Amino acid sequence: MPPYGWKGLPQDVVRSTLALLNDSSSSRLFERRWPDQCVRCAVVGNGGILRGSKQGRAIDSHHFVFRKDGFTKVPRGQRVRYIFIPSNERDYVMMSAAIEGLNVTSGHDKGDWPSRYFGFKPPYKHFKMLHPDFITYVTQRFLKSPLLKYSQLYMPCTGALMLLTALHMCDQVSAYGFITKNFADFSDHYYDAVMLPLLFYANHDMQMESWLWEVLHARKVMSLYKRTKVK
Template sequence: MRRRLFLLGIFCFIISTILYSKYSKPSADSHLTAGGVDEVDWTNVSAAHEEEDELVEAPCSLRKAARNNVLLRNRFRFSVPVLQWAGSFSKRSWEQLTERAPPYGWKGLPVGAVRAALSLLYSSRLFWRGSPDRCVRCAVVGNGGILRGSGQGRHIDGHDLVFRMNGAVIEGFEDDVGTKISFYGFTTNTMKNALRLYRRDGFTRTPQSPEINYIFIPSDLRDYVMMAAALQNQTVGSGRDKGDRPSKYFGHKPPENFRMLHPDFISYLTDSFLSSHRRTNTKFGHLYMPSTGALMLLTALHTCDQVSAYGFITRNYADFSDHYYDSRPKPLRFFANHDLRMESRLWETLHQSGLIRLYQGREAR
């Protein structure tokens, strides 16, 4: 009898220990704040959702192709969140991202401005796929002169989604570049420079049709401030763009039409795909960042199932003008803040690996 009671006691102790272990420990998705309250770490939650997405993939999944590529698979980390949204801001993310300057982090940015801007963003996803097995085909259209006379317009418009950026002139070039725009990517600086520099070439205003979604690249405080003003349909209240009206650039769009790339995503892309010797240059290293086109193309590569690139730099760039809409031929110019030659080698590698289709002109296939 005593033996049975002894064994029963051991059994009850083991069961109680298991239950205590299971239900009393804090979740792996939370951490303790300074006030002693568990706060969900939304950065990790977003990453977990991305990992869950990998379990259900379209038959044409680009992610699967990347993982099967022996030469490139170690470069890809699909768990890194592509976008910032309201859940991206937390005590932990603030502590981590203030260690790096924009566009790779939040160093030097006022906490109130970042928090206020991100609190207005609803979605953590670039687009909704619909059916899990749907094959989403994306075209990313740069502004390179290689597109002039290309006749690629109908091929571009035949994709499910079309990304454009900066001085995206459409009128007069429909046969070569198409008319469809799903996403327009930019920094506030590149957008305003495009409006100033290419006005005579036909870029008189940013694309504003109802179906367009805007992707901010957070290169500076002004991107957070401009986006916050746009989302609230207000004039910009501070900084370099004080008094500016975002509706002039975006129309009166609802919040769901706005996105902002995540600093962690830009940092990952730069380290894995776009790390240039210019980053360590003592004189100009602080200016270096990937080009707008590079960020848009790699965003598509991490969200779509098939990606075609048009108007990007190729090894025969000297045969074409800088932009397809140049009224007079202009050679491509290289500046210290980007490494376009390095980017061109990456596009060729991705094309040869079958991960993107790069338009290289009528003679090159």
């Protein structure tokens, strides 16, 4: 389903990139230390509700932390994994260059050095890519917005896909920095220097996503971080 999938993409680009993910570990986001381990995951969005929340220690107490692009410091290290959500050729080209330690040779990011974001030639096992069929599944099953009829326009927010990925992989999930009912009390992003209102774009359905997070929280499927505005 557009905008995901392989339709219209150069087969040689897709094939050469996926060939780099040639280990059995590429089929899993992470390994459990023991079969019956209860894996606790924190999923961190960029919402302004996090600014001044002092939730850093609570977030770090989880076994795994999912973060999206936009955070203030690029995390690196042996425990870090970079998850790509493939929506066009650009994602495959960037991942390939990052794994091989090269600069991007074509497309929108031509000349860019992935090492700025991922470090120099990190192990290929540190890179993961969501399968387009999985993205279609969670979109059709959980993010079934009326906007789906405009498939060339609508796409779920990156944070929504990240959170639903964690909900399918982890035993306990806590969501931080996601839209809540009182979103107007906070800035758009936690790193905003001044108060900026949350913007709603035509290609996302954040109101539907907000409703879904509230439902999953109420049913104790996950824990959604909430707080009132500090005066």
